[in-house]
Amino acid sequence: MFRPLKILIGTKCPPTRCCSAFVSRMRFSNLQYVNRLKEDDEACAAALQNAHIFLFHRLSPLLQRTEHRTLRPTALVCSGTEPQNHRTTEESVLIGCSEENQAQFCLDVGKNILNPGSSLSWWPETLNSVQDPSPYEPDLCFLLQGQALLRWNQTSGFCSTTGQPTHRNRAGSQRVCSSSGIIYYPKMSPVVIVLVSDGKRCLLGRQSSFPRGMYSALAGFCDMGETLEETLRREVAEEVGLEVHSVSYSSSQHWPFPHSSFMMAFHASVSPAHTQVSCQLEDARWFSLEEITSALQVKTPPRRGDPPVVWLPPKHAIGNRLITEWRSVSCLHYVNM
Numbered sequence: 001m002f003r004p005l006k007i008l009i010g011t012k013c014p015p016t017r018c019c020s021a022f023v024s025r026m027r028f029s030n031l032q033y034v035n036r037l038k039e040d041d042e043a044c045a046a047a048l049q050n051a052h053i054f055l056f057h058r059l060s061p062l063l064q065r066t067e068h069r070t071l072r073p074t075a076l077v078c079s080g081t082e083p084q085n086h087r088t089t090e091e092s093v094l095i096g097c098s099e100e101n102q103a104q105f106c107l108d109v110g111k112n113i114l115n116p117g118s119s120l121s122w123w124p125e126t127l128n129s130v131q132d133p134s135p136y137e138p139d140l141c142f143l144l145q146g147q148a149l150l151r152w153n154q155t156s157g158f159c160s161t162t163g164q165p166t167h168r169n170r171a172g173s174q175r176v177c178s179s180s181g182i183i184y185y186p187k188m189s190p191v192v193i194v195l196v197s198d199g200k201r202c203l204l205g206r207q208s209s210f211p212r213g214m215y216s217a218l219a220g221f222c223d224m225g226e227t228l229e230e231t232l233r234r235e236v237a238e239e240v241g242l243e244v245h246s247v248s249y250s251s252s253q254h255w256p257f258p259h260s261s262f263m264m265a266f267h268a269s270v271s272p273a274h275t276q277v278s279c280q281l282e283d284a285r286w287f288s289l290e291e292i293t294s295a296l297q298v299k300t301p302p303r304r305g306d307p308p309v310v311w312l313p314p315k316h317a318i319g320n321r322l323i324t325e326w327r328s329v330s331c332l333h334y335v336n337m
């Protein structure tokens with residue numbers, strides 16, 4: 001039976017993924033340490049004895065609401081003195097280590113491999129319900145990484161070539177076919193997300209699967225063999241029938257839906273003379289600076305029965321970042337006119 005060791009509420013945030021954090025982590029050999037744990041099962045098992053283990057249930061992270069109405073991940077703190085049960089040692093996945101070289105793992109205590117997508121639906125709702133998500137943000141990429149790695153291990157139990165079982169290494173960072181020796185590594189799907197502008201307005205769309213009233217930048221999966229630029233131009237042409245004429249890169253983000261996407265975000269512009277939308281989505285339309293400004297102020301999605309209101313992806317989604325960047329540049333443009 002699963003036996004928790006000690007629950008730590010509001011555990012210290014893992015380091016954020018900004019460039020300076022990476023540089024300092026390199027300097028203190030943290031990355032080399034994590035790489036060694038991925039390659040050395042014995043070292044990894046030893047590290048687990050004194051690790052922080054972040055808990056998930058059916059792929060959803062177990063979160064604690066703090067007194068400041070923010071959410072924090074819940075972790076077991078292993079002291080090395082108590083024996084660990086079979087599931088902890090066999091199913092925890094390594095996701096990193098602290099500045100003090102304490103290993104950090106994730107463990108799903110209620111995995112649901114028959115319907116792995118079902119438990120994810122509460123993610124956006126939970127994240128949107130956080131009044132002020134800023135203290136949560138450093139934890140978010142950490143949890144997304146853990147969730148993706150847990151799901152990949154739960155759904156990759158068999159070799160797609162031989163049909164035989166695969167076995168994971170201690171860190172959960174690779175799986176090997178027991179019959180052929182083929183090595184599998186975690187997969188993610190590249191996605192382009194693009195905010196199209198005509199100079200004065202930006203173009204947002206919604207799919208029928210989006211929550212009521214939500215609009216976002218256009219997005220689409222890369223086809224095999226495509227460059228990012230080709231995906232971007234194809235998706236904009238397919239979804240709204242427009243041709244973009246300039247493209248600039250913004251940023252990237254791991255995204256858990258539908259099965260670990262790697263989102264690469266861009267700004268693009270169309271000629272103000274050719275803005276007629278031919279929509280293949282549920283809706284796509286141009287938004288003025290004023291409309292975007294008021295939509296960004298909607299912090300929680302409308303409840304059932306509330307009047308319809310446009311709202312945008314939450315702060316931690318890259319779609320929100322694109323829209324916020326566009327608004328900042330547009331505001332500057334108006335100030336300078």
Ligand SMILES: NC(=O)c1ccc[n+]([C@@H]2O[C@H](COP(=O)([O-])OP(=O)(O)OC[C@H]3O[C@@H](n4cnc5c(N)ncnc54)[C@H](O)[C@@H]3O)[C@@H](O)[C@H]2O)c1
Binds near residue numbers: 219221263
């Ligand atoms: N983080 C954000 O701010 C943000 C905002 C908007 C969309 N997104 C994400 O972008 C992703 C792509 O957007 P979309 O749904 O408009 O894509 P899309 O326009 O390419 O349409 C989705 C369809 O593409 C096909 N497809 C091709 N390759 C696929 C793959 N590897 N996995 C799944 N389906 C594949 C499927 O038929 C699917 O129904 C979605 O997962 C969505 O959650 C994220």
Ligand SMILES: [Mg+2]
Binds near residue numbers: 218219220
């Ligand atoms: Mg799309």
